[in-house]
């Protein structure tokens with residue numbers, strides 16, 4: 001979060017907005033995107049933004065205008081990406097359970113590739129493409145059986161996960177592709193998990209496995225022109241102010257060296273990646289107010305007007321997000337106290353943080369729950385019939401915040 005936000009005139013601008021809401025910093029977002037654009041051209045790696053992380057229109061439009069492709073996981077995401085300016089020939093569509101309707105949407109729009117996750121899916125795509133008189137461009141998602149050292153709900157490349165085609169199906173896959181006349185096989189896809197922090201080790205291993213598996217299929221006579229290594233770069237949830245822009249350089253370098261030995265000339269494969277979280281997480285905060293300061297027997301609770309329905313990551317993954325008391329830091333700074341910060345939803349897991357030290361808080365204080373730009377608003381629900389928290393877009397005119405709704 002940009003500390004300029006704590007300037008009284010800026011805090012005043014936020015005060016009248018009904019909480020909770022998501023506040024997105026467009027300046028930080030543009031800086032993040034510029035860094036990705038720079039590295040994409042430096043290393044010759046194509047970037048497809050993972051729309052599932054945040055489908056906010058200003059984000060999508062800007063990335064589309066910077067030439068990004070999109071990685072989608074539903075027919076609606078494909079349509080949303082196209083509506084917001086992404087070129088269909090840069091859209092990849094993954095997902096283990098695509099409906100016929102979604103497959104047809106992708107085929108009719110001529111996207112870059114349907115990323116197929118099973119043999120039966122390839123057969124169905126072949127049949128539907130035939131009916132439409134089209135040839136379906138596909139990547140095949142491979143399950144490389146790699147441990148991404150991340151939370152078990154967001155690891156996707158282990159043999160026991162539902163994602164991708166595993167080793168025991170490789171021979172059958174080769175035969176099937178030879179039989180599918182309406183399918184144009186373009187290459188392989190890998191995505192091994194999310195919030196990966198052991199960048200060199202995990203992505204280095206992913207590259208080695210990708211090359212091994214690609215060679216295996218080439219030896220069987222398949223031509224592979226594209227390799228998509230998915231997303232997964234982690235962000236610093238503990239100290240977001242120290243690392244507002246994630247270490248993309250390390251990620252791109254690891255992949256470039258892993259796939260081509262760092263050489264850009266005549267690379268064997270066209271390399272793609274699909275970052276989601278790393279682009280938008282640090283650009284968003286969930287802004288909420290303290291409804292009550294409640295004294296328990298051993299604890300003091302800060303009860304906020306935002307709940308797990310607005311941001312489910314703590315309840316679902318035990319994720320921790322830094323919390324800043326915007327009001328206290330800007331105008332009534334004093335002692336600190338230890339709090340359990342909790343939401344209003346009727347579930348015991350509706351907890352933001354336990355036993356954290358914050359400036360002494362009062363009813364009405366505005367809190368920012370940081371690093372909430374990815375998998376926040378998109379995963380919100382109306383549980384308890386609560387309203388959905390809207391987006392507020394923050395830009396800067398020098399030190400002055402400019403808000404749009």
Ligand code: LLP
Nearest residue numbers: 050191194195231232233274275276277375
């Ligand atoms: N490509 C594919 C095929 C994916 O499944 C995903 C994310 C991405 C790319 C983008 O990964 P990223 O760069 O964002 O790590 N809701 C969870 C994260 C779920 C990730 C799902 N797949 C969370 O809040 O941590």
